[in-house]
Amino acid sequence: MLYDVLVIGLGAVGSAALSSAARRGARCVGLDRFDPPHVLGSSHGETRITREATAEGPAYVPLVRRSNALWRDLEAWSGETLLLRTGALIVGDERADDLDFAARTIRVAQQFDVRHEQLSARDVARRFPAFTLSEHEHAYFEPHAGALLPERCIAAHLRRARADGAEIRANTPALTLEAAGDRVRVRTAGETLEAASVVLSAGAWTSDLLGEAFAERARVYRQVLCWFEPSRPDVFDAAHAPVFIWQHGEGDAHFYGFPEVTRGGGVKVATEQLSVTSTPDTVRRDVRPDEATDLFERHLAGRVNALSPRLLRAETCLYTATPDGGFLVDAAPFSPRVTVVSACSGHGFKHSPAVGEAAALRALGEPPAVNLAAFEWSARPSYAP
Ligand SMILES: Cc1cc2nc3c(=O)[nH]c(=O)nc-3n(C[C@H](O)[C@H](O)[C@H](O)COP(=O)(O)OP(=O)(O)OC[C@H]3O[C@@H](n4cnc5c(N)ncnc54)[C@H](O)[C@@H]3O)c2cc1C
Structure with a gap:
């Protein structure tokens, strides 16, 4: 079977990307090396701050505004409180x-x-x-700022993705990732999966699949x-x-x-x-x-x-x-069919629905809801001397 979108890593960004792609009717599958939400990556610990005036730079304001709309939508769908509006x-x-x-x-x-x-x-x-x-x-x-509840947010995105038809494979690490003509091949311990596009949202493990190109930047x-x-x-x-x-x-x-x-x-x-x-x-x-x-x-x-x-x-x-704390949302150096979205530099949770959506839209060949130019490879400095 050829999937439209395969998501590697179902943490903050990947769960949002999978949900977004599934909601648009794409045939999707998501893999995670553990069983998310879990405590081994970047998205646990009960709370994450969200605020609209992002001192990290003006490029993040449209992103957080889009995310706030998507958090509200997810709260309405799940019937749960995901954001405590404490100020x-x-x-x-x-x-x-x-x-x-x-x-x-x-x-x-x-x-x-x-x-x-x-x-x-x-x-x-x-x-x-x-x-x-x-x-x-x-x-x-x-x-209007406050605290997001990250474990609940990820669980809600995954429930919604499943309800919209996505397949989810927990405890299934992607071992290799390769471009093969009009598709991308992802190998796990048990099988080889093929998809027209891949979203790589593996957080701290991204270099395992992307190698030096990512390690230089994050x-x-x-x-x-x-x-x-x-x-x-x-x-x-x-x-x-x-x-x-x-x-x-x-x-x-x-x-x-x-x-x-x-x-x-x-x-x-x-x-x-x-x-x-x-x-x-x-x-x-x-x-x-x-x-x-x-x-x-x-x-x-x-x-x-x-x-x-x-x-x-x-x-x-x-x-x-990344060296300047900026995000990276762009095609992998070896294939335009692979979208990399995982250098969230300690301020990514609040933006994860909009970043996930952007990755899903990119994977589906649709125009982005927010301008991503500030998050391209070329916009990020390198750690290399
Ligand atoms: C201590 C701390 C405090 C923070 N505070 C804030 C805050 O207040 N506000 C804010 O907005 N942001 C904050 N952040 C940042 C934010 O939490 C992260 O940017 C965000 O959670 C990162 O999400 P992610 O999807 O990139 O990574 P993760 O959520 O870690 O997801 C990556 C997933 O990929 C999976 N994976 C890895 N390799 C593979 C593989 N080969 N195959 C399959 N699956 C794989 C992992 O198991 C994991 O589930 C904070 C981060 C930390 C660590």
Whole structure:
């Protein structure tokens, strides 16, 4: 059988791509090396921030707006809450320059007319008693932003894909991928599948199938997530506290977090590191006690009040990041029939329905719903010297 679209990797992007292609009536099959949603890739850990004023660049605003429409559609179809609209608070130093995340966010919000407020340290203390800003800090507040529930989102996309006729093969890694005339051949342990087009959304494993071409553009980084016990749960519940991103100095002096989304589950907080690379097969999966202590003492103490240093839970997760943090959505170097969509650089979840849809449309030869020029290979710098 010749499929119209075969999707390799059914995480955030691949589940959305499969659902999008199936909804358009294509004969589709999706493969995953595990049984998604799972905890070994880039899409687990309970929550992901979504916000409309994307400081990462103006090219992402149409993408997130399209995604927001698609999240609403998926919520209506599934009857589930997928996005907690808590608002987002982004804190920065009001004396900082263009590198400041809050300042860049404000600029994008003004450019695209995103509803927002600018808050002083005193405003924040009054409205969100969980946080203490220093006198030179200020905040951007976006009321319609919030927290996506990633495991639910992926499960809903996969259920919908199946309902629309897609085949799903869990625990079935794609071992090889080759262009063969008017089709692409994908070999698994048990069979060889053929499709007119392939979407390669294998996240941190993409280099296994794409080799050096991808490895030059994207690297894998281990990240640590910690859930701390609030000493005042009332100021951290999702009805009162927003998601937050806080830059309190240069370089890696920043962190982000979420309200307590399940009572007693703790407040999830994380920072990010882009200096030590990993691979998904060799990465250390547990979290050392000193990593949690360092996160608390270096970033949270004195800023996020009403949070105790008592660690309730910790996990690791993987970023697949390009040198400039930009996405990659383009044909594979060896075939226009293979669309690569997986370098989401730590900010991809919110965009995954629109990116998945873009990949599905590309695979089906239809025009994209959003402009993808900013995400081509040629737009991404290389890690190669
Ligand atoms: C700690 C952390 C925090 C983040 N926070 C945010 C946030 O707040 N907001 C935001 O928007 N984004 C955030 N991101 C980024 C976002 O979560 C990722 O960009 C997104 O989830 C990546 O999705 P993906 O589909 O590319 O990868 P994944 O979801 O990992 O999917 C890849 C899939 O491919 C499968 N696979 C791999 N190889 C094969 C193969 N050979 N054959 C078959 N299947 C294969 C894997 O099993 C996996 O299921 C965060 C990421 C991390 C790690």
